[in-house]
Amino acid sequence: MVRELERKRQGVKFPETAPAANPVFFRTYSRRTGVGLRESYDEVCDRTIQGLIELGKLNSEEIALLEKTQRQLKALPSGRWLWVGGTNWITKPKNFSGGYNCTSTNLQDWKAFGLMMDLAMMGCGTGAIIEPQYINQLPPIRNRLHVTVQGEIGSTPKNLRREFTQTHIEGNRVTIHVGDSREGWVASYQTLLELSTDERFTGDVAVFVDISDVRQAGETLNGFGGVANPVKLPGLYQRCAGILNKALGRQLNSVECCLLIDEAAVTIVAGNIRRSAGIRQFTADDELGATAKDNLWQQDENGNWRIDPERDSLRMANHSRVFHHKPTLQESIEAVRKQYYSGEGAIQWAGEAVARSNCDLLTTQALKVDFLKAYDQGISKDWLQQRYPEIDAKELEHRLGRYGLNPCHAGDTLVSTNQGLIPIKDLVGKPFQALVDLRSVGLDGVRLTDAIAFPTGVQNTYVITLANGQQMRCTADHEHFTNKGWVATKDLTSEHHIYIQKGTGHFGESTITVEQAQMLGWLYGDGSIYKGAKGLDVVFYINQKEYETAFPVLTSAVQSLTGYNHQPSFIKGVYTFHSGSLLMRAFLNKLGVQSKECLPDRFLSESQEVIIGFLQGLFCADGCVNVKGRNVELRNRSRKLLQQIQLILLNLGIKSSLIIKQQPGDPGVPYKLKDGTQKISQNRGSWRLIIYSGSEARKYWQLVGFPLTSEKQERLEKLVNKKPLRIYGETVVSNRFSSKVKSVEECGEEPVYDLHVPLTHSFIANGCITHNCGEIIGSNFHCNLSEIHLNQIDPFDYKEQEEAFTAGALSVATLLNHQFLEPRYQYSRELDPIVGVSFTGLFDFFVHAFGVDWLHWWAEGRPATSQGLAFKHQEEKYLSFWREVVQKAVWDYCDRHNLKRPNRCTTVQPSGTKALLSGASSGWHPPKAQRFIRRITFRKNDPVALACIDYGYNVIPSQADKDENGNLLNDPFDPRVSEWLVEIPVAVPWADVPGADQIDVSKFSVLAQFDFVMQVQRHYVTHNTSATLELRADEVEPLGQRIYEAIQNDEGYISAALLARFDDLQSFPRLPFEPIDKATYERLSQEVLARRKTDDFCAVLSRYDSGELTEAGPSGCDSDKCMFPDQLPN
Known part of the structure; x- marks a missing residue:
């Protein structure tokens, strides 16, 4: 229904108890x-x-x-x-x-950065989720950007300006013509970010940003209102490039992501006309995020405040720490203590947030409590699936949002990479490429592609054992590529065959010679490594048949390390020699060798030549060829060692099977002591690694063989030259590179990790094709x-x-x-x-x-x-x-109106400027005092601010105005000042009520404040309550204890910001409120009246008011605390 609102009425007069109403209204809401x-x-x-x-x-x-x-x-x-x-x-x-106060965006692609800038330019409050499962989906930074800004703002005639950004690429040279529009600014910013990871470039990228088409400061912004102020736009591109270049060769960390968002926010603020409202959320264990703002503001010896220029933009948003488990008492107290000293790092209990966002499902308190228990245990997804099976997977992930479980692997899982086989935990924070098997996307072969590794916390894992002996430990939700498609660990049965790597992988760089690798392999196969008086000693054993070919290689390798030419001893038909040299020990220590039970992780990333050399030494010493049985076999007591060898062979393209020969505890070998006593040896079990004939044995013969033992080499040649029993087609051969699931057993809790692989969303883990991290839709x-x-x-x-x-x-x-x-x-x-x-x-x-x-x-x-x-x-x-x-x-x-009902409708927002229109105490909060100074931000020389001066109010520079050393400026008319704070003395409406003046509201305890906010949270709010609790030093531990109890007892607590009391510790200068006593209030009020030139504010304003408004409405949020953390995302 549309109608004209034309009628006579009396104009609204703002309340006498709202002295800031006129300045705020005309600054912020009047077009x-x-x-x-x-x-x-x-x-x-x-x-x-x-x-x-x-x-x-x-x-x-x-x-x-x-x-x-x-x-x-x-x-x-x-x-x-x-x-x-x-x-x-x-x-x-x-x-x-x-038109919206609050938005939330998951920072999982470059477009998300552009969307956040677009939203901020429209005045929205922007929430950014900077948790690992999102930012780890961003590609690694691969290109160094050299940015040159060219042209002058406003130099293109108005009728010739580009409205939208255009980008031209020639080789490694890029020119970005910034369009004269919101879309143009956003596109130029997002394009720059995308250039840092674009794979088309072959070296450093020269980026020329042409700003000639951007309108000059002061020109009208049609439609949205206000005027242009691109004062900080030219610096945006070089600042962002500086952040990106520091991350060259790796992914951005959480703080770097935050800086990129906030640099855009600084630009949008347009010369500090007004604040961009934002909140950034980090996981509780993100130390970079937790300390990002530590010591951001500092005072010099003269008491002047300065800000760290490298981190200046971080002040654009509030930082919160998200707990996906119920924090311990110690964690609660430490979080409170940190907030007390810095004002940052509020605890957000994600479980309560998720529960509230699913209140349409959790319809009783009993259901909610049970869900919170499941959430704390990490099984909330299963809990919802069991009770609401009709919910599809997409909606389920949406409901759990960023709090959903990530599929992941145990830390020692070996990943096939461009550097060889590397434990997944050692890939975190490092640039690498993962080997992917293209069968997972319907093709054939293997290839390398960029990937990112990241930790996902501590979760319950399960060990999967295949019929060929391969094993891996992963979480219940991790999916594997099987003969029946992608199947989660918890759903695997004996009917499933998991596909294993089919194709040769990649290897790292050599750190030892091939001869030394052969020697090491022999030592693992037919030698001893034991702890001597001064460290590890080694002994080599060589039988008579192998002595002629093996000994020269072994002694030469040892001599290359120690400089000593060993002569063997011959004992009971076996040649043996010992090395206890310090240089031999240094060699073993460098490789990380501790025993023969397993290979050190670092050895698995040696070069292909070194890896093959090791296999040659190992198989020559301890392997055998069974011509009649058509296989090559390696036996060993260490299952772990043979599992490593199995994966090494698979990375060479050779498939093998691991079979138990003797169970630990089976009867051992009988023997006699010198006194004739009969004994039976202890059986620790043994295992057989078998390479079957056909293509696998032939690959082994071509790549590895038995170069140190001629007899075994001859038998191998007979095996590979035997006529195959059957010739198989490619489909059968491909299917052979899979193995039946033998068992899935619970293993217990441990730290887990995952990869993000954009190309195939899969990778090779312990030789098996497995899915990468869940692509959760937030x-x-x-x-x-x-x-x-x-x-x-x-x-x-x-x-x-x-x-x-x-x-x-x-x-x-x-x-x-x-x-x-x-x-x-x-x-x-x-x-x-x-x-x-x-x-x-x-x-x-x-x-x-x-x-x-x-x-x-x-x-x-x-x-x-x-x-x-x-x-x-x-x-x-x-x-x-x-x-x-x-x-x-x-x-x-x-x-x-046939709209879907919201399942939650009430909140308490961080009220600020709107509260000033009626003189209300902000939100639920007690006022700072019965009387205080309220500081309101204006652009320097803003007509409303000039009117405030004539109206009698005092003006000082804002905390954004600093000299070249970062010190706050004090003279509002200093040419370096760009922003003013108008100081207005205020008294609450009930300040003069009899008896009220006897109450010092600044002494209200933090526990009383907490009690009141929990009343609001329990009985009115269905989202979250914006709360800034003020406390003193002796209240840190009691509050930490109370927050801990509220979370443990499921009382409805999600989060609250904390701030040190003004009389105890003022962490930041020139805050919006400064409590004053009655005498000061009366003195300041008299000074205002003495300076006042007129009682008609509108008349004063009209004298200064000309041209367009520079202020484009309010920011999305009036405070540094968001009431919607449970919605980031839902």
Whole structure:
């Protein structure tokens, strides 16, 4: 329904208790009208309500309700909607995101970086998930970028400017012509990132970024509003290239990803006109992420503050640590302690977040508690599958989002790489290529491709044993390529055959000679390695038949190491010689040899020649050829050693089988002692590695053979020259490179790892074709928020409360009609639509409802006295009532408009600028004090800021303005200053209520604050509550203990930010609030009046107001704390 909103009404006057309302409103929410004037608040209401009417097809009753509550400052739409709602710009699908406070994007490809810049340029709050399972999908940085910025901004005539970015590539030279549009800026940024991993380049890449088409600072931004300010755009490309170049040859780490996002955010802020709102989430065990902002701000000997210029952009967003297990008491306390000193690193308990996002499934408290138990144990996926089998795999992964389980392998799993066979745990953080078997994608052969290894925590593993003796340990969800397609470990049966590597792999570089490798192989086969008095000693044994050919090679190799020419001893028909040389020990230590039980990991990445030399020595010493049985055999007591040999042979293209010969504990060999006593030797078991005749034996003959033992070599030649019993076709041969599953047995918990392989999404692990990490589709969401101003509402008028919360519900539900162009966002909207109705001024509301006694109870710590329990009961009644009103209104609207119902609708957002319009205490929080200085950010010389000066307010430079050494500037008119903070003395509405002044709200304990926020979290909020708890040093451990208990007891806690009390430790300078006493407040207020040149703010503003607005609406979020961590992603 569309109608004209034309009628006479009295203009809205902001409350006397909201002295910051006029500056904030005209800075942030007022657009230019058609005749060039700023909108009044009434005109903003006209525009934004009309936009909701058209989008939401509202009826007359709903329209009247929005009119009443918004004009009376009782229920406001989101800050983003106040800016763009009702404009032509927001009606275009490509701009829909500009109406939303909150978005979340999983950082798993370069497009995600571009999307985040696009969202930030539209004013959205941007959440980035920087967990390993996402950023490890980014390709390694392979190209060094040399960036040159050319041209001058605005030099191209307006009618000749490119609107969209164009890129030209010639050889290793790239020219990027930056388009003069939002899309143009984003494309140039994303293109630069993509160039760093583009495989077409053969060397360093010369990148020329032409900015000639970009409009000059001050030119109008049509549609979105405001003016252009590309002051920091030229530096973006070189800053990003610097970050990328530091990661050359490896993948980006979490902090580097964060820096790339935040460098874009710095550019978007456009000369620090306003802050870009963001939150970055790291896993709890990510030390780089946890310490990224440590000592970001520092003071010099003169007390001047400076910021680390290399990490300056990190201040653009808040950092949180996500726990996928319930943190221990020690972890909780240490997290609180870190936040106390830095203000960063809040604990987020992911289990509660996931449970809340699945509240449509977890419909009872008992179900939720059981799910949380399963989540803590790492089996939440199985839990959901068992109870809700109708949910398909895609939706299941969406519900679990980034908290879903990753399939992974044990750390000692050998991966076939361009450097040989390397344990997966040793590949983490290193550049490499994985060998992939193309049968997994319907082709034939093997090839190398870029891959990334990463740890995935500690999980329960299972050992899979194949009929050919190959084994691997992996998690229950890891998939394997079988004769029946991809099958998870937990679903394997004896009917499955897992495909094994078919084709020759790759090897590393030589560190020893072939002759030394042959000697080492003989030592493993027919020698002894034992610990002598000074270290490892070795003994070689050679029988008479092999002495003539083997001894010269062995003694030559030993002499090359030790310089000593050994002469053998002949004992009982066997030649033997011993080496206890320090140089021999150094040789073994360098290789990592400790015993004959297994080969050291590092040896498996030797060159092909060295590997073959080792096999020659080993098989010549301990192998045999069975011509009649048509096989080559190697026997050994060590199963692990033979499993390594089996994989080495497979990497050479030779298939073999490992079969047990004797079980450990079987009867041993009888023998007599000197005194005639009969004994039986202890049997530790033994194993047979068999290479069968045909193509495998022939490959062995061609590559390895028995060069040190002529008799075995002759027998091998007879074997390979025998006529084959049968000739097989290629299909049969290919199928032979698979092996039947013999058993799957639980192994226990251990650290696990995985790869990301973009080419085939598979790799070769312990010789088997196995899937790489799960390609989880995250919940890349958009959420719109409204806000109820409780300080404007009568606590005893329930009808007024119902109207306000219903209006708030309508204003967010209407945006569910949007359909996004980006598939990842639209999928999330279709599967999991979410909205959020928030409130501000809760503390003020309860002071009016319960009086000064409630404040005294707070001062006592909110104890569970009879009076306290009564207060809590009344709090709960209000909170529950409002939640029910919201849910009913949202669901009723969705039902009438055939929209899917959101399963959670209430939150408490980090209220900031909108709260200033009515003078409310932010969100649920107590005010900083009864009286404080409120600092509001403006661009230097902004007309509104100049009007504030004439209105009597003081102005200082912002914390973003620094000298060349990073020190904060103090003179607001210093030419280096780009941003001002207007200081406004404020008193809360109840500051002068009798008895209220006796309560020092700054002394409220952190446990009392925590108790109150948990009331809100349990009884009103279905998402998460934005909470910044303030504490002192002696409260660190008690709060850590309480958070630990809340998580352990499933009380609903997700996360909370912490901040040191101002009187205890001020971690950051020039914060938005500075508590002051009554005398200071009265003095500052008198000074404001003394400086004031007029009482008419609008008249003052009109004198300075000309040209376009430089401020393009509010940022998506008014605080450094997000209330939607449970949605990042859902």
